[in-house]
Amino acid sequence: MTQSQFKFDLIAQDGHARAGIFHTPHGDIPTPIFAPVGTQATVKSLTQRHLQELDAKMILANTYHLYLRPGDDLVAEMGGLHQFMGWEGPILTDSGGFQVFSLSDMRKIDEDGVTFKSYLDGSTHRFTPELSVKIQENLGADIIMAFDECAEPYDPVYSEKAMQRTHRWAERCQNAKTRDDQALFGIVQGGVFPELREASARFITSLNFPGNAIGGLSVGETKDEMHNMIELVNDILPREKPRYLMGVGTPQDLVNGVMRGIDIFDCVLPTRLARHSTAMTDHGRMNMMNAQYARDERPISETCTCYTCQNHSRAYLRHLLKAGEMLSGTLISIHNIHTLLELTRNLRQAIIDGQFAIFAEQYLSTMDP
């Protein structure tokens, strides 16, 4: 198995924070990077041109959803996910593991895999590590993920059992993989338990994936617990491989993750908040439905360079929200994704300039918690 098309160049380090470039068949990803989530092969309410204009470098799509609808075979027949959705840049697909565990009321786990019922029609399906890889090969993303078991973070017995199974499944995913133009990332599990996280980081490292992810965080644990787990795991994960913190998140999470050596993030937060009237800024969140914005001619953020802030007032956004107009979701999504992408661009520059600690402290201190 060659990974010649994937190469991670670390170009600067400042404390534990890293700036790099991850080379993929569909383009270079400057890190740290935030990947907007396009669950069903669409970042909700945005055209692919919007994403280009936002200079999004990578997007994420969900294996579980695309397997159920329209089906990974159909996507493969249409030329793969890039062609199907009209996005020429890098794509990452998750393994479906998280959704199988979080969306399915009825699921049964055994050593071989998971049987679950579709959230769409109740039909029965079964994922194994091998099938997850096969689906992801059909989808054809640049980065694909090992099929893992995401346990509740506070149950030590279940966490260890799930972690051990995740390890065995990681090896099976590696063995099942056939395509050279996809990078398979391993996933570290282990809940909030240092000894489990440490063992998991060592084991996943030993499998020599071209990149490694930290899963099972941002699922209910405290921020301190999350930060401790990241620090502990990143001490073990190889520095010459990209590190991906799955399903995270907020601007603060990005700063705190980069501070602890994370390179890649993804989260539905910017688009989900947008659909619920909420704008993300470098100083906290704003509910654009708020009556105080009814006659406010200012943009969401007066220093923001996004399309929304360059063209529209808070008063107009509030009107669109009150009127139930779809454009509100589009405009606030553009702003929210811009906020996170601009933050990662600024974090990257601060690392290159050797100013990361100052930037991070300043940023976190002016953020309304």
Next chain:
Amino acid sequence: MTQSQFKFDLIAQDGHARAGIFHTPHGDIPTPIFAPVGTQATVKSLTQRHLQELDAKMILANTYHLYLRPGDDLVAEMGGLHQFMGWEGPILTDSGGFQVFSLSDMRKIDEDGVTFKSYLDGSTHRFTPELSVKIQENLGADIIMAFDECAEPYDPVYSEKAMQRTHRWAERCQNAKTRDDQALFGIVQGGVFPELREASARFITSLNFPGNAIGGLSVGETKDEMHNMIELVNDILPREKPRYLMGVGTPQDLVNGVMRGIDIFDCVLPTRLARHSTAMTDHGRMNMMNAQYARDERPISETCTCYTCQNHSRAYLRHLLKAGEMLSGTLISIHNIHTLLELTRNLRQAIIDGQFAIFAEQYLSTMDP
């Protein structure tokens, strides 16, 4: 009352079809033109940049809706509709008359005006010709419309009564108007009755508006009746003023209207159909939800140059629709509006080239009815 900022130049005529330029304070409108409808100060699901990219020359907004929410006073305070919605091109507002008559369950008409209940909260409101003009002056569109009474098309007694009142209200609108940077258009009514339409066209012509509209069509009458009324009215309306056929519509209606001397059209059809899965093409409509498109790699139309057809397959659009994704509405709206705008551009060129009759016959003969 000067109208110096408004000038209509007829640059070519071919049969009754006309090509012209209507000059407004926010830019020139080449005619024939189709104006997409932005009911609540947003053409549903499109950014203003989408409209620019589609080369939309004018959009329409609804007085009734904007009066109720967010309020015309608020829009005025925010600098008027252009500033409020971030659209720098020409805007037309209707008078609110059509919505008062079509949306309000409870309405009471008297000589002075109409009392109605808000469709939003049941609160009671009253429109008079003077108030309609005042609201439209607050909104600040380039073209504003006289407040008219839109009758059922087949009741001769009510049609005449409504027409006479529309005439008196047209004069009151003209007297109420105070802004020089807005062109007030009169509206011809009279149902499907030739003698009423003739009388109405003569009376409205006598008021010497800078442009004239035909209202009360496309509300249930046959196509033949509509075409007859247009021909009859346009024989009377002055040729040196733009003629606007309100609330129309389909590609065939545009061709048939232009053939009979219409210059301006508006309709919610392209965006409404898009939100109901339907693409408009030069050969008829396509329901993009149809199973036959599931694995169809072609764009909606293989000859179409719109963003959607240049970037996305029928299979992808069908997937978005099946998945309930907002992007489907945006992408199909882009295509549908492009179809109508491209048609008006082609009609205009055919008129300039003296090829209108051939173009129209060819177009109508290949359209699936």
